[in-house]
Amino acid sequence: MRWNRRHLITLEELSLQEIETIHRIATVFKKSLGKHEKKLPYLVGRTIVNLFLEPSTRTRMAFEMAAKRLSADVVSFDAASSSTTKGETLRDTAENIQALNADAIVIRHAAAGSPLYLSKLLGIPVVNAGDGAHEHPTQGLLDTFTMREHLGTLKGRKVVILGDILFSRVARSNVHALLKFGANVTLVGPSTLVPRTFEHMGAKVSHDLRSALADAEVVMLLRIQHERQNSSLFPSLGEYTSMFGLNKTRASWLNPNAIIMHPGPINRGVEIDSELADGDRSVILEQVTNGIAVRMAVLFLCSGGQPAQVLGDEA
Amino acid sequence: MPSLWIANARVIDPANRRDDVSDVFVHEGKLVSSLPATARKRARKIDGTGLVACPGLVDIHVHFREPGQTHKETISTGSRAAAAGGFTTVVCMPNTSPVADNAGTIQFINDAIRRDAVIKVHPTGCITVGMKGQALAPIGSLKRAGVVAITDDGDCVQANELMRRAVEYAKMFDLPVMDHCQDHSMTQGAVMNEGEMSMRLGLRGWPNAAEDIIVARNVILSTYTGAHIHMQHISSRNSVEILRRAKSRGVNVTAEATPHHIALTDSLLGTYDTNLKMNPPLRTEEDRLEIIRGLKDGTLDCLATDHAPHTDYEKDKEFDFAPNGILGLETALPVTLQTLVGKHKFKLPYVIDLWTRKAAQIVKLPVGSLSEGAAADICLFDPDEVWRYDAKNGFSKSSNSPWHGQDLRGRVKYTIVDGRIVFENGRIV
Ligand SMILES: [Zn+2]
Numbered sequence: 065m066r067w068n069r070r071h072l073i074t075l076e077e078l079s080l081q082e083i084e085t086i087h088r089i090a091t092v093f094k095k096s097l098g099k100h101e102k103k104l105p106y107l108v109g110r111t112i113v114n115l116f117l118e119p120s121t122r123t124r125m126a127f128e129m130a131a132k133r134l135s136a137d138v139v140s141f142d143a144a145s146s147s148t149t150k151g152e153t154l155r156d157t158a159e160n161i162q163a164l165n166a167d168a169i170v171i172r173h174a175a176a177g178s179p180l181y182l183s184k185l186l187g188i189p190v191v192n193a194g195d196g197a198h199e200h201p202t203q204g205l206l207d208t209f210t211m212r213e214h215l216g217t218l219k220g221r222k223v224v225i226l227g228d229i230l231f232s233r234v235a236r237s238n239v240h241a242l243l244k245f246g247a248n249v250t251l252v253g254p255s256t257l258v259p260r261t262f263e264h265m266g267a268k269v270s271h272d273l274r275s276a277l278a279d280a281e282v283v284m285l286l287r288i289q290h291e292r293q294n295s296s297l298f299p300s301l302g303e304y305t306s307m308f309g310l311n312k313t314r315a316s317w318l319n320p321n322a323i324i325m326h327p328g329p330i331n332r333g334v335e336i337d338s339e340l341a342d343g344d345r346s347v348i349l350e351q352v353t354n355g356i357a358v359r360m361a362v363l364f365l366c367s368g369g370q371p372a373q374v375l376g377d378e379a
Numbered sequence: 380m381p382s383l384w385i386a387n388a389r390v391i392d393p394a395n396r397r398d399d400v401s402d403v404f405v406h407e408g409k410l411v412s413s414l415p416a417t418a419r420k421r422a423r424k425i426d427g428t429g430l431v432a433c434p435g436l437v438d439i440h441v442h443f444r445e446p447g448q449t450h451k452e453t454i455s456t457g458s459r460a461a462a463a464g465g466f467t468t469v470v471c472m473p474n475t476s477p478v479a480d481n482a483g484t485i486q487f488i489n490d491a492i493r494r495d496a497v498i499k500v501h502p503t504g505c506i507t508v509g510m511k512g513q514a515l516a517p518i519g520s521l522k523r524a525g526v527v528a529i530t531d532d533g534d535c536v537q538a539n540e541l542m543r544r545a546v547e548y549a550k551m552f553d554l555p556v557m558d559h560c561q562d563h564s565m566t567q568g569a570v571m572n573e574g575e576m577s578m579r580l581g582l583r584g585w586p587n588a589a590e591d592i593i594v595a596r597n598v599i600l601s602t603y604t605g606a607h608i609h610m611q612h613i614s615s616r617n618s619v620e621i622l623r624r625a626k627s628r629g630v631n632v633t634a635e636a637t638p639h640h641i642a643l644t645d646s647l648l649g650t651y652d653t654n655l656k657m658n659p660p661l662r663t664e665e666d667r668l669e670i671i672r673g674l675k676d677g678t679l680d681c682l683a684t685d686h687a688p689h690t691d692y693e694k695d696k697e698f699d700f701a702p703n704g705i706l707g708l709e710t711a712l713p714v715t716l717q718t719l720v721g722k723h724k725f726k727l728p729y730v731i732d733l734w735t736r737k738a739a740q741i742v743k744l745p746v747g748s749l750s751e752g753a754a755a756d757i758c759l760f761d762p763d764e765v766w767r768y769d770a771k772n773g774f775s776k777s778s779n780s781p782w783h784g785q786d787l788r789g790r791v792k793y794t795i796v797d798g799r800i801v802f803e804n805g806r807i808v
Contacts, residue, residue: 076579154697175697176581177651196699198581233581261578 065379067365071183071190074199075240083241086361087209089374093364094357096133106364106373107136110167114140115158116193118174122328122352123193123203127170130359139166158182168367171195189366197231203327204237206358208245210351211282214323219246222319224276226251226308227286227335229258230297234327235286239267252276253308256297273308277317284325285310285335301334310336315345323347380798382406382418388427388759392434393732394748403432405755408798412751423800427759430792433731434747435467435498435756436712437738440532440557440611440635440683442704443500445491446484447476452688452776454488455495457708459774460686462802464708465791467756468499468739468746473510473526474533480505480516485524497801498794499756501527501744506545506556512536515545522552527742530557532611533658535593537563542596546606555633555742557609560593560618561585561659570699572645572660580648582698585660587615594618598625601632609741610634612685614659616669623678633741635683636670638707638714643667643781653694653701654781657687671723674733681738682730684711688777706780709773712760713787720762721788727762755798764790774807 065085075083096104112131116124124140131138141161154173161169168189171179176196183190194200208218215221223242229235229251239262242249249267251258262269270276277283288304298304310324324336324346332338341348364374371379383405391398404414404422414422443457452460454471461469471488473479479488485502492500504521508514510531518529529549535558536542546556566585571577573584590613597608598621613619613634622634645661655661673679687704694701715734719725739747746756765788770778794802801808 153692153695155695173697175699177699178697180651181697196581197583230578236579236581259578261575264575265579 065371067370070366071179072201072362072366073179073183073190073192075201075204075237076199080244083205083208083244085371086205086358086365087212089361089364089371090209090354090357092374093133093360094354097353097357102133103135104133105135106369107131107134107367110136110367111165112136112138112168112170112363113161113166114138114170115161116141116172118172118194120172120194123172126352126355127193127359130356130363133356134360134364136363154178154182155185158186162186162188168363191362191366194233196233197236198233199237200233201237202355202359202362203234204241205362206351206355207238207284207325207327208241209358210325210347210354211323213350214347215281218242221247221282222250222280223247223282223284224250224252224280225284225286226310227253227257228288229253229262229286231289232286238284239265243267250276250280254298254304273314274317277314279319281319281322282325283310283318283322286327287329288331288335305334309334310340312337312339315340325351327351380408382414382422383755383795383798384414384419384422384424385427385432385757385759386424388430388432390432390749391728391731392749393728394434394736395750397749398728403749403757405757405795405798408755410749410751410753410755425759425793430759430761431727432757432759434735434749435758435794435796436465436734437468437744437747438466438684438686438708438711439470439681439738439742441469441471441686441708442474442688443471444688445475446487450776451690453495454491454500456774456776457686457688458496458498458500459807460706460708462498462794462807463774463791464710465712465758465760465794466498466708467758467794467796468501468744470501470503470527470742472530472532473503473505478505478510479503480508480510482517482520482524485521485526489525497807498796499746501525501742503528503530503557505529506531506536507541510534512538512541515541515548518545518549518554519552522554526554527744528555528557528609530559530611532557532559535559535561535563539596539600543600543604546600546608547604550604550606553743555607555609557611558593558597559611560590560597562589562592565589570656570660571648572662574645574663576645576648580651587617587662587666590615590659591617591621594621598622598630598632602630605631607631607633612637612640612659612683613670613673613679614640614662614666616666619669619673619678623673623676626678633680634678635681636674636679637683637685638711638718639705639781641667641670641674642714642718651698652781653696653698654705654779654783656698656701656703657685657705658703671719674719675725680741682711682715682733683738684708688775689779690777691779694779704779706770706773706775706777709775710768710780710782710787712791713789714782716762716789717787755795757793757795758791759793759795760789760791762789764788766790
């Protein structure tokens with residue numbers, strides 16, 4: 065196929081075929097990661113700007129590494145010292161970055177919809193690295209990539225996403241991607257964090273951990289945020305852990321071959337016991353590595369690369 | 380001032396149950412049944428063929444931003460936008476900067492109205508000092524300075540005891556208390572309706588329940604005190620139901636609906652267009668249909684625009700950070716005609732009643748009819764003309780409208796205030 069998208073804003077808008085193409089290219093790129101000569105020449109001479117207006121170390125680092133492995137130059141825009149804290153608008157900041165001759169922008173922003181807004185303003189590719197509670201498409205891509213590495217096909221597989229779904233962009237992107245692959249997705253957690261409205265997306269919603277985990281082949285945990293502890297969404301971290309934390313007993317309800325995932329950073333002892341996070345069913349660190357390969361594929365394609373350049377005749 | 384002779388128009392005057400093709404005469408600023416012979420000769424004659432002549436429209440909910448935010452709108456520009464929309468009387472909200480919580484500010488606003496307004500503009504005052512919801516504003520002095528109602532619109536008095544005392548106190552002056560019904564604790568950070576769309580878009584939701592709770596509270600307080608409480612811009616189906624039951628028991632409450640809440644829903648928000656961001660937010664189709672039912676059965680008393688101008692650069696932001704509100708005055712009549720008459724088969728005189736007599740009644744203003752001897756406030760419009768609305772070329776200082784660039788059916792041709800033509804075929808006279 066030919067790749068026709070300049071931006072990556074959501075997984076909702078991608079077709080299954082597009083997601084599979086990204087995965088196939090990521091597979092090729094992943095093979096280059098362990099080698100001594102790590103750099104591929106696809107983005108030589110390009111400059112990619114990481115516009116991170118909300119703090120995130122791991123996603124920013126993964127995008128940076130991905131860009132560098134494709135031989136691009138990377139400039140990171142740090143939220144703390146940025147002009148946006150001095151009242152400059154997002155439009156002005158982005159137009160300045162474009163005027164500085166950047167070739168692509170990777171944006172992380174606390175406001176949902178801001179990557180879409182930028183993509184309409186700018187003539188250069190915009191890649192969404194997480195917008196508020198809306199989407200985090202590269203996370204959804206690397207998560208489904210990791211699942212496919214372990215399970216092969218995802219069709220008919222039972223995938224459970226457990227935790228703070230309401231405010232999770234990771235959950236939304238994963239639900240969109242998983243449903244396109246034909247997986248059965250169950251969202252679990254307290255009713256205040258997992259409202260029934262998610263059924264409109266095509267996922268199942270459950271507040272019963274036992275039946276949800278029964279025979280699941282993937283369980284993806286989401287970070288429970290400390291700062292919400294004081295709000296009215298749930299009583300306490302302790303209560304959350306006692307009701308919904310993944311421990312050894314609860315993990316025994318899973319399918320014996322199930323994998324345990326987490327987009328990080330992990331609250332050890334809150335959403336997951338340390339033993340399980342480090343155990344042999346955990347693929348948490350593989351997710352991190354796959355994040356580089358998948359982001360290489362996304363940056364390559366959005367910068368005008370074509371699948372055939374990487375995949376040859378199989379494209 | 381020359382006399383006016385509007386000939387051959389469809390004259391719709393719901394206050395007098397009039398709907399016929401005939402002539403309207405204006406002499407010395409007043410409506411008359413016929414012109415004296417000499418005046419008849421010199422009268423300015425307007426051919427009303429194919430047009431509707433009705434009382435000048437009345438909007439009891441506009442934001443003119445003066446004093447303090449005159450980069451968005453002024454009494455001058457706002458009143459011109461109103462005239463272009465067929466309005467001859469509007470009531471402006473007190474959430475200016477500073478807020479209108481004292482007689483001095485009302486005096487300032489009244490001076491600006493006298494100096495700059497091309498139509499009749501009436502101010503409102505705040506319920507609480509600084510609109511902070513903590514202490515009663517000097518409501519008696521505000522009344523003496525000329526306000527027609529009090530409201531903390533844009534905000535909502537949260538403390539029930541304070542609201543109870545406010546309505547009790549205002550009742551002494553026969554002043555309606557208008558309320559923007561919103562429970563703050565349930566709408567922290569909310570930028571759109573809570574529901575399927577907010578879930579999909581990852582935006583914070585504003586649940587209907589936060590409106591319903593305050594509407595119910597106000598019904599209870601009105602029942603208890605007998606005071607008149609008017610609910611602004613009703614957006615939720617349950618609120619309509621609560622009001623319907625209250626009215627059937629004779630509780631002294633009234634309510635308004637906006638053109639945007641009857642024409643649009645939150646399903647349009649997929650592009651994060653900030654010209655669809657308002658408070659209360661656009662709701663679902665079920666809410667929209669119930670509001671229309673409420674207008675039909677009289678549960679909702681009138682229409683009002685909540686005209687809320689913001690500059691392009693203020694709206695040109697991430698959805699979370701853009702201000703709430705849209706323009707309404709220049710599109711109000713066509714949008715309501717299209718929605719209510721066109722799609723929902725309301726009778727035209729009924730819709731005009733919602734914009735004239737019934738609106739005026741809420742704030743007890745002696746306008747909204749074509750009665751003989753009344754001030755000659757008239758709107759003449761072509762109900763069938765299709766035109767493209769260009770918000771950037773409108774009369775408002777701002778252009779934040781979801782109808783920008785769209786074709787609308789129904790166009791105001793003349794607006795007449797006290798017998799003087801102030802708007803004629805696209806121009807302020
Ligand atoms: Zn309001």
